[in-house]
């Protein structure tokens with residue numbers, strides 16, 4: 434199951450990426466339409482982060498290609514923002530919350546140009562959107578995990594991109610931060626942005642996303658969530674671990690409930 438679409442924002446074709454000759458993602462094909470909130474779902478080690486890094490050309494491809502807005506990445510870099518997985522970032526460097534968010538503005542201004550007052554204003558607005566405006570002078574290393582996550586999301590907002598890649602923005606955060614981030618994603622979608630989010634909780638994935646990519650080294654399925662969240666694909670993605678992760682029967686009956694009501 435892999436939906437064909439016209440004018441996709443992302444087109445991934447035959448993409449294979451390896452570490453030390455061992456494929457981490459293999460022969461991946463999919464397209465993503467504009468304005469969707471997309472979940473990249475799969476077990477630990479499935480290649481979710483690798484897929485995002487490969488789309489951002491942070492790691493080389495063995496084969497295949499990626500088109501973003503029907504272009505090579507280099508032609509559309511200023512339209513794309515990336516929030517890396519939190520554990521993958523070194524938090525010990527000295528930088529304030531405002532400095533971090535202002536970094537998001539350099540793509541617009543170029544690194545040799547001075548930032549303007551307008552950039553600071555935009556950075557402040559982005560911090561407000563994630564509820565971190567009262568922390569502007571705090572060192573990033575002194576924030577909790579959820580607060581750091583919100584600052585890095587604010588930096589990506591400051592880029593004013595059209596396409597966002599976010600690697601596990603919901604990992605290790607409290608329920609209030611989760612709600613703040615989810616509401617923000619819904620707002621971004623209503624502005625026509627396309628957002629790809631790596632996520633590992635199946636239960637909330639069905640609630641959060643419009644479109645789902647199921648990944649386990651190979652692409653299992655990609656498309657509208659109603660077509661993808663079916664036992665066959667979930668089983669293929671998670672195998673025997675599925676029953677440990679969730680009450681599949683319960684979830685599926687919840688999903689079917691609205692259909693039954695329509696009869």
Ligand code: ADP
Pocket residue numbers: 452453457475476477478479480481482483484
């Ligand atoms: P996920 O994000 O789904 O948990 P990753 O993309 O991080 O998965 O990893 C996919 C596979 O590639 C895993 O088996 C992981 O151990 C391996 N891997 C990831 N990064 C590296 C690396 N830098 N060097 C070698 N192997 C890696």
Ligand code: MG
Pocket residue numbers: 481482483518
């Ligand atoms: Mg990962």
